[in-house]
Amino acid sequence: MxxxxxxxxxxxxxxxxxxxxxxxxxxxxxxxxxxxxxxxxxxxxxxxxxxxxxxxxxxxxxxxxxLRVPVWQKEPFGDRMVCYCFGESERGIRTELEASGHSAAVARIREHIAAGRCACELRNPQGRCCLGDVTAAVTRVTQAIDHAVRSGS
Structure with a gap:
């Protein structure tokens, strides 16, 4: 090009x-x-x-x-789509963490990647794999929950 x-x-x-x-x-x-x-x-x-x-x-x-989709980096924290191929969002990660204390989002995406199912180059606005963003989102949501528990919110 x-x-x-x-x-x-x-x-x-x-x-x-x-x-x-x-x-x-x-x-x-x-x-x-x-x-x-x-x-x-x-x-x-x-x-x-x-x-x-x-x-x-x-x-x-x-x-x-x-753009046809909201862009993770440009949206406010809380309900952002993090994985555009498989629909992992901050809200879903939070729900999973609150219910079980653990999120399997990263493991699920790794399974899909291993099976060759991802289309990050077309679906993710960054044009690359979202796994690092999902890992960061799990950490950030975990920290937000921990902060809310500590502050009594």
């Missing part, structure tokens, strides 16, 4: 973007946003405070409302 120039920082937040395959961008853009797409290099803006999700080497940006 050719690019007009190399742009690594988000033009809005200045955050260093992660390269994302154009197939990921095409799969997740709304119909109206897809009409603006040019076949240039694209990057994902990881800054949770920034409304930009993707930015292209041609200067085009795509915001949260240009």
């Amino acid at each position: 050719s690019s007009l120039r190399q742009i690594e920082q988000c033009p809005v937040s200045g955050a260093t973007g992660r390269r994302v395959d154009v197939q990921t961008v095409k799969a997740l853009l709304t119909a109206s946003a897809l009409r603006r797409l040019r076949l240039v290099d694209h990057r994902f803006c990881p800054d949770p405070r920034c409304h930009v999700v993707y930015f292209g080497a041609d200067g085009t940006t795509y915001a949260r409302n240009d």
Whole structure:
């Protein structure tokens, strides 16, 4: 894929973007946003405070409302989708932790990965495996529950 120039920082937040395959961008853009797409290099803006999700080497940006799915990094903590292939969410992780003291989300996803069922490059806005994000989500939800218990909430 050719690019007009190399742009690594988000033009809005200045955050260093992660390269994302154009197939990921095409799969997740709304119909109206897809009409603006040019076949240039694209990057994902990881800054949770920034409304930009993707930015292209041609200067085009795509915001949260240009995508068909909510973006984990751009949504408030609590009910975010973490695994776009198998539907693991913070809410589901929390429910599991509260019921049993343990979440098997990471193990379930590992099973699916081993069976070759994931499609992260098309379903995850980052265009890569979500396992690290799911592991972090389990830790963060566990900490939130522990904090709530300690503070009596």
